Amino acid sequence: MSDLFNFDEGRDQYAVMGNPITHSKSPRIHTLFAEQTEQKLEYTAIQVDIGGFSQAIGNFNASGGKGLNITVPFKQEAWQQVTERSVRAERAGAVNTIKFENHKLIGDNTDGVGLVNDLTLNHQIQIRAKRILLMGAGGAARGVLAPLLAQQPSLLVIANRTVDKAVELASSFADLGIIKGSSYDDLRGQQFDLIINATAASLQGKLPPLPDGIIATGGCCYDMMYAAKPTTFMSWATEHGTNKVFDGLGMLVEQAAESFYVWRGIRPDSQTIIKILRPEHSS
Ligand code: ATR
Numbered sequence: 535m536s537d538l539f540n541f542d543e544g545r546d547q548y549a550v551m552g553n554p555i556t557h558s559k560s561p562r563i564h565t566l567f568a569e570q571t572e573q574k575l576e577y578t579a580i581q582v583d584i585g586g587f588s589q590a591i592g593n594f595n596a597s598g599g600k601g602l603n604i605t606v607p608f609k610q611e612a613w614q615q616v617t618e619r620s621v622r623a624e625r626a627g628a629v630n631t632i633k634f635e636n637h638k639l640i641g642d643n644t645d646g647v648g649l650v651n652d653l654t655l656n657h658q659i660q661i662r663a664k665r666i667l668l669m670g671a672g673g674a675a676r677g678v679l680a681p682l683l684a685q686q687p688s689l690l691v692i693a694n695r696t697v698d699k700a701v702e703l704a705s706s707f708a709d710l711g712i713i714k715g716s717s718y719d720d721l722r723g724q725q726f727d728l729i730i731n732a733t734a735a736s737l738q739g740k741l742p743p744l745p746d747g748i749i750a751t752g753g754c755c756y757d758m759m760y761a762a763k764p765t766t767f768m769s770w771a772t773e774h775g776t777n778k779v780f781d782g783l784g785m786l787v788e789q790a791a792e793s794f795y796v797w798r799g800i801r802p803d804s805q806t807i808i809k810i811l812r813p814e815h816s817s
Contacts, residue, residue, distance in 0.1 A: 546799065547598065548577040551590060552605035555581040559811065560603055563790045566810060567802040575600075575798075587611050594612040595634055600630040603790070609643075609673060625707075626677040631793040636796050642796050646681030647673075648789025649730070649758065649782075654685070656784045656805060659728060659754050661685035667726040668692050669742045671699035671715070671731035674758060678732065681705070683711035691716050691726070692734075693742070718743045720747030725750040729771070731757040736765040746774070754778035758785060783815060784808055 550560040558581070564577035582590040587608045594602060604612040609628035613619065616629055620642040629641035653659040666687045668675055671694035683690060690713045692699035701715030722745045729749065734757040735742050744783050749755065755771035760781040764772070771779045784804075791804040 545574050545576040546600045547594075548575055548601045548603075549580045549594065549599065550577075550603040550605060551580045551582045551587070551594075551608060553584060553607065554606070555579045558605065559786060559815070560605075560790060561816075563787055563807060563811070564794065566807050567791065567794045570802050570806065571794075571798070573798055573800065582608065585788055588615055591615060591632070591639070592767065595637075595639065600634055601793070602634075603793055604630050604632065609677075613641060615639065618699055622646065622680060625680045626717045628673055628677050630677075630789065631796055642793070643677055644789040644792035644796065645785075645804075647792050648679040648785045648787075649678045649756075650681045650685060651782035651788040651792070651804075652780075653728070653754075655757065656788070656808065657754070657778070657780055659756075659778070661687050661728065663688050664727040665725070665750065666690045667721070667729045667748070669729070669731050669735075669744075670694060671696070671703045672732070672734070674734075675732040676703060677756075678730075679707045679713075680710060682730075683707060683713065686711065688712065688726075689714070691721070691724075693718050693721055695742070718745070721745055723750060723753075724748065725753070727753045729753065729755045731755075731759070731767045736761070736767055741766045741767050741770050746768070749774055749776050752776075752778075754780070756780045756782075758782040760786065760815070783811065 558579045568575050588604040612629035616639040618640045623641045623643040626643040631642040633640045692700040693716045697717045704713045704715035727750045757765045757767045768779045787804045795801045
């Protein structure tokens with residue numbers, strides 16, 4: 535073993551790489567998964583300098599590391615660096631999970647399945663035959679499109695400030711279902727059963743310009759972001775008449791559970807872990 539990383543000899547090594555990384559919940563989540571499933575592993579957070587990603591995964595591989603999660607801003611770079619990609623990673627254009635196996639770097643993307651599992655299993659939200667609005671046309675939106683379309687909604691509209699990006703993204707997924715790109719203005723008069731925020735607006739405390747009356751009766755609003763307090767979009771949703779409003783904590787845990795399954799072949803009970811994390815996260 536090299537001395538690049540100070541690994542505990544008895545435990546398989548995993549980590550999340552990103553920049554910044556200090557606030558990552560992934561080490562806590564995977565440590566809880568490992569305890570719950572009695573898996574002997576260690577999971578750490580590694581801050582990687584911009585421009586240093588290729589070197590960092592090379593070092594991790596050389597040190598005998600078994601798997602990585604990749605977060606902002608390296609998911610697209612990871613997609614380029616891996617030696618193989620799963621179908622869902624190929625389609626997402628981004629890799630959030632790498633499995634190191636026989637000198638191969640196998641890239642996967644568990645974000646989309648994480649969102650779908652949180653919606654359908656944890657919140658009992660049906661996607662099939664429903665009208666879905668996805669706000670945003672960046673990497674976060676692209677990553678969840680294929681798993682959402684696999685649930686066969688009756689329509690999926692991508693709305694974006696820069697309309698061309700929404701139209702282009704929709705056309706590149708048109709083979710998977712009924713999908714359209716739109717401006718926010720053109721949403722006027724339409725209603726959706728599920729509205730998902732995949733924009734970076736919540737990070738800035740801002741709200742995409744949604745018209746009134748857009749939430750269908752009994753409709754649900756989901757912000758892929760999470761924070762100690764409800765995001766601007768979540769507060770807007772509550773004020774506009776729905777009580778089905780969720781943040782992205784469950785998605786975070788579910789994408790981690792899927793990564794854990796990719797690495798270890800064991801599926802943790804994620805709902806138990808969400809119950810542990812929820813109070814820690816709102817305090
Ligand atoms: P990510 O990888 O998180 O998706 P990104 O690729 O930079 O990040 O994309 C950010 C998304 O949030 C984009 O869809 C962006 O809209 P534009 O393409 O028009 O820039 C959207 N976004 C960011 N701030 C926003 C705001 N205040 N209101 C609406 N959309 C916003």
